[in-house]
Amino acid sequence: MVQSALADLFGISMSLGTVNPLRIEASDAVANCVDKAKLDVQRSNVVGADETSFNQGYIDGGNPNNF
Incomplete structure (x- = not known):
């Protein structure tokens, strides 16, 4: 392949x-x-896939529907 x-x-x-x-x-x-x-x-306090601060799931407590 290479x-x-x-x-x-x-x-x-x-x-x-x-x-x-x-x-x-x-x-x-x-x-x-x-x-x-x-x-x-x-060692990072916050780890994300990119530079955005968007939290998925219920991590930040801001999604009452838990998704």
Whole structure:
């Protein structure tokens, strides 16, 4: 799938044996940032899917119908 995506989108030919080492290299390159982001989320008082403050469910007590 990665091979065909690279070929279709960018015209890059890559052997299957090259895909995994590049995946590992990319993963290693962002590992520290991902670990920091995980800690920041875990330590956050409020966690949401985006930057809005919309509460779903009955979390904020503002929905008397409980949905």
